[in-house]
Amino acid sequence: MVGTIGAVVVAWSGALIGLAMSSPAELTDAELASTLVWFCVASGVAASMVWRQRHPVVVCLATAVIGVVSPLGAVAPLIALPWVMARTDWRRSLLCGSATAAALAAAFWRDGTRTERNVIFSMAIEDGGPLTFMTPAGYTTLGALALGLSVGVGLLRRRASHADADADAARSAAAVEARRAASWQQQSQSLQTELSRQEERDLIAREMHDTVAHQLSLMSLQASALEVSSDDGDVGDAARSMRASAHHALEEMRTLITSLREGADDYGARSWSLADLADLLDGARDRGVDLMATVFVTDGDTAPPTLTRTVYRVVQESLTNATKHAPGTPVTVSVRARPRDGVDITVRNPRSRSASAVAPGSRAGILGMRERCEALGGRFDAGWQDDGTFLVRAHVPWAAAR
Secondary structure, three states: HHHHHHHHHHHHHHHHHHHHHHOOOOHHHHHHHHHHHHHHHHHHHHHHHOOOOOOHHHHHHHHHHHHHHHHOOOOHHHHHHHHHHHOOOOOHHHHHHHHHHHHHHHHHHHHHHHOOOOOEEEEOOOOOOOEEOOOOOHHEEEHHHHHHHHHHHOOOOHHHHHHHHHHHHHHHHHHHHHHHHHHHHHHHHHHHHHHHHHHHHHHHHHHHHHHHHEEEEHHHHHHHHHHHHHOHHHHHHHHHHHHHHHHHHHHHHHHHHHHHHHHHOOOOOOOOOOOOOHHHHHHHHOOOOEEEEEEEEEEHOOOOOHHHHHHHHHHHHHHHHOOOOOOOOOEEEEEEEEOOOOEEEEEEEEEEHHHHOOOOOOOHHHHHHHEEEEEEEOOOEEEOOOOOOOEEEEEEOOOOOO
């Protein structure tokens, strides 16, 4: 801002000095009109210094032409020339430099041809004494110095602008490298996290295989032995049911262990359908559960796997809890499933008749059912009611297929 104000003042002063020295002491009407015109042009030349940085070529050439054809001098193109050299290529710089040199030569020629008292570059040693005028060699030297100073400032500005451009390029490159390094670091952290997760999966798979799978295998073998050796039909049926349940649990366990070791996002458990609820309920009856079930399903084949798996697990876990915590009591199961209406599950059983038969629980099964339902945007509630029954209620949304 300060530089712009200074450039306007210097250009204005130089133009007014040239105009004043070119005007005679007594002006005719025509000369007065001409002076007023040049005064307005001088104002425009001074104002053009505001745009010397944004449009340096236009400003430099325009003020140089005015300096050639008018008595306003060459101060303005000398001020604009450095910005031409800093902002443009060498061809435009040479053109503007030549125009500025022409304006400077015209201004010095005009000054040398004025009357003695109107010569700008003149000097009197004593008051009233004779004037001493600058020689042509002096004008040439002064012009070369002025033009050289302008060109030198332009070269310095050009070098500074190139340095700024190089600095900007270096900063941009550094920012790109920083983003790339951050991306690599994030990828490295992701890989490290995935490796840690895979190690945890392997550890869990080994623990499951060494403990749960081993115990299930022993249970299946013992049930098979009991089924073969027992003469009691009811005991044999119970052993057969126990062996089938253990075998089924082993199959699911192997699937889970394989998925854990392979690092699959979907743990590959069987995708139950709503039609499998009938087998689940029949299996509970075969194990001796006093079960009354009501199942209404519409368009069950269109239900998504995540929905059917959740419904199957909720019913399965509810039956398991009922037989574990209240053995021998009747269980009522109600399932109503329909697209758009969702799936409503109700499982009810009274308290056990024998307090000693109630097995302790960790409530992990209830927590798992709640998490399954809420993961699909549904609701889950379980607890003892005032009438002494344990009630499980769940609702899972089911969007209709388009």
